[in-house]
Amino acid sequence: MDDKAPRSGHGDAPGIRMRIGCRLKYRLTQKTPIIALLNVHFSRFGDLERADYLVTSPSVPLESYRDGFGNWCTRMIAPAGDFTLSTDGIFRDGGLADPVAPDAAQLAxxxxxxxxxxxxxxxxxxxxxxxxxxxxxxxxxxxxxxxxxxxxxxxxxxxxxxxxxxxxxxxxxxxxxxxxxxxxxxxxxxxxxxxxxxxxxxxxxxxxxxxxxxxxxxxxxxxxxxxxxxxxxxxxxxxxxxxxxxxxxxxxxxxxxxxxVPLTQTFGPSTLTQFDVWTWDARHGPAETAPVSRN
Missing domain, CATH: 3.10.620.30 (C8orf32 fold)
Structure with missing residues (x-):
């Protein structure tokens, strides 16, 4: 059985290059354990030109693991106050749309x-x-x-x-x-x-x-x-x-x-104060300009 992520990128399509990432900022009233699912799935890791490593501010120790569904998870303990999690990577995709198989049969x-x-x-x-x-x-x-x-x-x-x-x-x-x-x-x-x-x-x-x-x-x-x-x-x-x-x-x-699959699970009182996601066209350059918050 094929359990890899179905991919929109096979064959001779020209391909696309994207800058992808996110920034989530929380206000915490106390030291708070957090689990984050913010990284590209392991089945598409090979398509990352630049890995989307999780970065926190302030910096805290991170522990990564795979859950029962195969998702990358990162656990940490965030200090009280403002706490930011962010990722930022470059992704290459084959450039084809989601595959279609009109004759695909339903199994009993x-x-x-x-x-x-x-x-x-x-x-x-x-x-x-x-x-x-x-x-x-x-x-x-x-x-x-x-x-x-x-x-x-x-x-x-x-x-x-x-x-x-x-x-x-x-x-x-x-x-x-x-x-x-x-x-x-x-x-x-x-x-x-x-x-x-x-x-x-x-x-x-x-x-x-x-x-x-x-x-x-x-x-x-x-x-x-x-x-x-x-x-x-x-x-x-x-x-x-x-x-x-x-x-x-x-x-x-x-x-x-x-x-x-919660993006983040906070084990204590928290307020989300900033939420940004980006999927930018990076085909014609490095797209290194910092994303601008819409919050």
Missing amino acids: VQDLPSETLVYLLGSRYCDTDILSDEAWRLFESTPPGWSRVQAICDFVHTTVSFDYMQADATRTASQTLAGRKGVCRDFAHLAIALCRCMNIPARYCTGYLSEFGEPEPHAPDDFAAWMEVFLDGRWWVFDPRNNSRRMGRILIARGRDAVD
Whole structure:
């Protein structure tokens, strides 16, 4: 089974070069343990021209490890006061859009690899028990496999309205369907839950998504969320928020849903005072100018 990050960059495409990174600043009232998932996934590390090492200010000892999903995690103890975490790397991508395989078949549950079965189960934000009847009503008549997953993405994309101001860290997939609004993680959670209801393994992904090849105006840079589904013996990228095949998609972490891949987990009171993400075109130079905060 291919468990590497599906890549948007094979063949003879000219390729793209991006400067990627983030800066998160917290105000802490006490010494606080933190776990961060901010580095490019190990499966794409070879595409980094300059590694996106995690840097903190003030500097503190860092301990890195891989979690049960294979994500790079970094733990630390931050002092009270202002504390900043940042990454900044140069990434080369093949420049092709997410791969498409319209004939990819859906496997029967009894034929699925055992390691995919966890991605059929309900989870914190993907409440399959509530959505199961509706999922079968909507998608039972669709052809199984790629076409069914695309039908789910089409439904989510057209049913849910994107509204950055409506972000809610506690919103579940069923609540997204009921309210018909949300941000990219809500689109992903709903599509994942519907896929699982239809016996298709689906997992949550977060990372960078460039605007290469997309018409102006471009939205402000932010981390993105999408899903991977298991068809025909491998994982495939689907993006219900954009509902298009995109280039410059860079995985940071994956899990059952967003609860498994928080950008940062602070174990104490904290206030996020600055949040910046960048995916800049660096094809024509080093792009060494420091990113400017939008906060």
